[in-house]
Amino acid sequence: xxxxxxxxxRPARPKSHPASQAEGPARYALHMKRLRAFxxxxxxxxxPPTGPLTTSEATEAEELRQETLAKDAERIERExxxxxxxxxG
Numbered sequence: 015x016x017x018x019x020x021x022x023x024r025p026a027r028p029k030s031h032p033a034s035q036a037e038g039p040a041r042y043a044l045h046m047k048r049l050r051a052f053x054x055x056x057x058x059x060x061x062p063p064t065g066p067l068t069t070s071e072a073t074e075a076e077e078l079r080q081e082t083l084a085k086d087a088e089r090i091e092r093e094x095x096x097x098x099x100x101x102x103g
Contacts, residue, residue: 067075
C-alpha cells in the first residue's frame with residue numbers, strides 16, 4: 015500500500031480468448047440495439063431542426079403567448095381572491 019492507503023499492485027488481466035474477442039462487437043451491437051429501441055419508445059419523437067420561426071409560426075406563438083398570459087392572470091386573480099387577507103390579522 016502507498017501513503018494514501020491505496021494498493022499500488024494491480025492484478026494482471028486474463029488473456030482474451032479469440033472467441034471472446036469476437037463476442038465484444040456482438041455484445042456492443044446488442045447493447046446499442048436495445049438502447050436505440052428504448053430511445054425510440056420515449057415520448058416526443060424526432061426533434062425538428064431548430065432555426066428562426068416562419069412568419070406564421072411566430073404569429074401562432076405570439077397568439078398562444080397572449081392567451082397563456084390572460085389565463086395565468088385570471089388564475090392568479092382567482093387564487094388571490096380565495097386566500098384570506100393574512101396582513102390584517
